[in-house]
Amino acid sequence: MREERIVSEASDRSVAWFDKARSAEIVNGRMGPETPARLREVVSVFVKHLHAAVVESRLTEAEWMEGIQFLTAVGHKCTDWRQEFILLSDVLGLSMLVDAVSHDRPEGATENTVLGPFYVPSAPAYPKGGDICLDGQGEPLLVTGQVRNEAGQPLAGVTVEVWQTNDEGFYDVQQPGVQPENNLRGVFVTDEEGQYAFVSVKPRHYPIPDDGPVGQLLSALGRHPNRPAHIHFIVRQDGYDPVTTHIFAPDCPYLESDPVFGVKPSLIAEFRDSRDQNLARTYGLESPFWHVEWDFVLVGKADR
Structure with missing residues (x-):
């Protein structure tokens, strides 16, 4: 009985551990029960496709950081009259x-x-x-x-x-x-x-x-x-x-x-x-x- 309980608890906790094959599912699973339905839908879809894009393109850490720096530069370029985004x-x-x-x-x-x-x-x-x-x-x-x-x-x-x-x-x-x-x-x-x-x-x-x-x-x-x-x-x-x-x-x-x-x-x-x-x-x-x-x-x- 004790061993079965340990196995069950480990299985329940597995949704919390990061897994490359199930990364989008795990991230979307973290949303709380009070999350508005439309927000849940939009974020779930975006997370799903963003994670799929990383896997399909085999994005490297250096490329990911270059993308972050690019988006940062886009933000810095925005002014009251210019919207770079x-x-x-x-x-x-x-x-x-x-x-x-x-x-x-x-x-x-x-x-x-x-x-x-x-x-x-x-x-x-x-x-x-x-x-x-x-x-x-x-x-x-x-x-x-x-x-x-x-x-x-x-x-x-x-x-x-x-x-x-x-x-x-x-x-x-x-x-x-x-x-x-x-x-x-x-x-x-x-x-x-x-x-x-x-x-x-x-x-x-x-x-x-x-x-x-x-x-x-x-x-x-x-x-x-x-x-x-x-x-x-x-x-x-x-x-x-x-x-x-x-x-x-x-x-x-x-x-x-x-x-x-x-x-x-x-x-x-x-x-x-x-x-x-x-x-x-x-x-x-x-x-x-x-x-x-x-x-x-x-x-x-x-x-x-």
Whole structure:
């Protein structure tokens, strides 16, 4: 009886001892009974696949330490306006994958893409047709469009937030003291017909910040850092799934090799060289100017 008890106790304790063959199972088994169900699920899956990756790649101690140092450097590079971890998530395709899992929209609805590391909340509000280019640099661009629901009905009172780089490929927060604060950022609200409009400048391609550990990783992988020319949007309306997306210039050479995998065919816009005098007078532009007509289709939250 005593020997049987000793064997039983040893068997019970075996779940506590580390075992290479059962490492993920043992780690996940340490979670307490009060662990929230969703946290338990997510951590269990990540532990399972992380341990499997170490075994499959036969990761060495030196490589593991190099990875730890890399992640430490990523953290040190983060500032109030630069999020190097978002940049890392972007270049690994994780940001786009999380978005795809989270926003599976029906055909015809506007697709999402990555937020990017340079979004700044509380951009200034402008009236319809307002000019967000505060330094007057770049080729003038007029963007007009409509926001509708899936049934094709126009949506009034929708918030349309936009931001982009300047003609040199920098966001305002990258050039404090050079660009005006909130340059090429603005918030608009659709009118009764769901229409919005703003004046900006033609976007151009630019490199993601490659002076940090993420840039070093891209270089080591033989990948370039150049994002195709685009304008960012966040479109919000109560009762609808918010859209975080871009529109891309069709003539950019980097459309098919975006380092953050953000390009989707449905988001490539037409940039027309316009000489429309009526539009020029309405929006205070000199002819010629670039013109993009871009509509958004929102999906009701109850429809998903």
